Amino acid sequence: MSTEAKVPISDAPSQVASPEGSAKSVERILLVAYELFSRRGIRDVGVNELIERSGVAKATFYRHFPSKDSLVLAFLEQRDKLWTVEAIVSQARRQGQTPVERLLAIFDVLGEWFRRDDFEGSTFIQVLLEMGPSHPLGQASINYLAKLRGHVQALAEEAGLVDPAGFARSWQILMKGSIISATGGDLDAGKRARQMAGWLIEHHKA
Template sequence: MPADSRSRILAVAYELFSRRGVRDVGVNELIERSGVAKATFYRHFPSKDALVLAFLEQRDQVWTVDAIVGQAKLRGTTPTEQLLAIFDVFGDWFLRDDFEACSFINILLEMGPAHPLGQASIDYLARIRGHVQALAEQAGLDRPEDFARSWHILMKGSIVSATEGDTQAAKRAQQMAGWLIEHHRS
């Protein structure tokens, strides 16, 4: 557990929000599990929504940038290989005992697109698409924005399928991803 109170609160929130969503986790549980006083909690996070926004920011860095994009870049030597490697990363993730699906999708569905947390989730999902679009541009694919939108459907669909119990969802999506790449080649 981190030493400073803000980091402890965020660490507990990361664990609970990624596993259980927003509405199932109360402020009192967050305070108790992080071992801080209520005043300390509210000094760092004036509302639960403020804490969820901090969680989403951390999730983007830890999961999207470091784990997915970072690992895909390590596993592939070309932009095309890196795109396909996203589904190798997903395949490993889907088999983990602590697989918790996508927090951005979960919070968007839980809170709705009109809620500020739903909108923040939409923004983070767009950032993921941006990473894909950048790789598509580097790979020289046609219509990289359209490609990224279609690719993102495969990513989100494989996550939902894995949540349903399909442990091969990443391999299935990767096969379709290969077809999508060929469709977007000049």
């Protein structure tokens, strides 16, 4: 219970600008956390398992992350970058030629993702339901879901659709619903959502 000597970790509060060997521990922790958290959720993975699987001492873990929640925050940020942006949005942008095609390609990408054997559901939705909308981690999940909605809205604006904000909200209802249905076993959820998404686009054309 020493109240003094709080080691200032001002050298590497963020993830970028890694000085040297210490970054390897952080990277290993984040890698394991990504694996376990995205597959099994937050509450089901304890700190002891995390440090064991990443071959890191507990003190090392807490030197880099002041709490489990802060690791979860870093994980959510990584998930947004690797999954939302790279795996979904950028992939859909590459697959379509026109803005409308790029929008619809989102559900093609989702549909393929549903069929992967390592399909694990949506992290942000799961954390939101696990922790509740008032918990900081639930709030963070809501923010990342809003960020994803921003990508959809940008695509809608490129397509010249009317009311792109409302369009994006309806669009996200289809995304969330198809993800939940896929989690429940409906592998055709992507196809069904894509069909409804087409109607949504039609009704938002000028």
